[in-house]
Amino acid sequence: MALSTETLRLAQLIWDYHHVNHTVQPADCIMVLGSHDLRVAERGAELWLQGYAPWLLLAGGLGRLTLGLWQETEADKFASVARQMGVPAEHILIENRSTNTGENVALAYQLLQARQIQVNRFILVQKPYMERRTLATFEKQWPGKQTEILVTSPQISFADYPNPEVSPEEVIAIMLGDLQRIKVYPEKGYQTYQPIPAEVWSAYEQLIAQGFTNHLIAE
Template sequence: MSYQTNLVADLNLISDYLAERTIPNLSKETLLAHGIDCVDLVILFGGAIPAAADVLGELWQTGLVKKIMLVGGIGHTTDHLRVAFKSDLHNQPEASLFADYLINTYDIPAESLFLETASTNCGENVQFALDKLLASGYRPKETLIMQDASMQRRMGASFAKIWPKKLTQIISYAPYKPLFSLSQDQINLGPSIWGLWEPRRYIELILGEIPRLRDDSQGYGPNGKQFIAHVELPANILSAFERLSRHFPELIRKAYQPNKDD
């Protein structure tokens, strides 16, 4: 294998690992096999690209979800989302952008949506979503969580840290799985996914996740910033990250920032 081919293999290894799915797909047959005839609650987090809204909309139209929570204030991905949606809702939080699209495209009733519009980082996303659910009085038996594929595993670890285990069964499901490929020595990203990041930006996102998931003084786990539950990173993921770090040193997360959780 060529050096470039090895790079692509390492990128796909990490990308697939981060895009956590605790069930293989969202078909009725798969859900029934897990004892679920209809998901009580799906939470879609800001930071996800527009394609996630279509996954959620189709799930609604097939009658496989009862309630939806949309979470996210205004952050560094808001403009990207607004442009992709071609929305004229300026200065609106990401939860509102998703809600507007889902209501107008999939005829989802507004009363079936919970909106959390204040959170601006992963930790706030999870905590404020919990606060919103507890305040509503709604008690889902199972809750399916969807985030950008690059952040899906960290989001699951945040839930494991913050949400009471007896409150609801958490199903972590990355709504899309980007795939790197090589063409004429050019690294590409696909398949055709609406709103997908440019390859270099997505490389930066996935490489930034590994230091965050590490449970050391620099990471987000119990031995670091204590934002997430412990994550046991597989040896092959750490080895791939080290190789990619040498090739893309400028894309690796900068030094520990005591007051930032992004």
């Protein structure tokens, strides 16, 4: 269906809020978090090829959006993308058991510890509308509390993000689900607190009223 100008305006507010607008700097490791979006893997590989870090860590088993959709794990599909783009296999680390962001944190940490790779600065690569939630999760759960966290995503606009695999309506619903989690997860101890501007929360409530509710959790 065609979305109204007002719906798109409200969705843009949510999209912009989810971006943390970090400037990418040289780091010890680039970590691509699992998802259904291969453009995330492409962004991580681009950064490795540009020399931002010696390691490219690809994380993700099969999560709520890929279970039943893909036969191969997210990390393994991402690794294929990275190799095709020219990242040597010996510089790729694969964590392919995690099913959510919290497990991304724990299992990636175990992998790096096992390989004796010290990370003082991370570049985390995630979908555009999951930048802020990724930052909040790592700030809370990453065991290396002195590790600097930088978050980036595919450099793409809200208007251009939907594709045959994810519709504009689905993008809006997922964004609202992530915003809800940003609000409620700090109380559960999963993430750090992130202030939500009143206009962003108002946009959330208006879009919920329009029916974009299929990625919400029971509070």
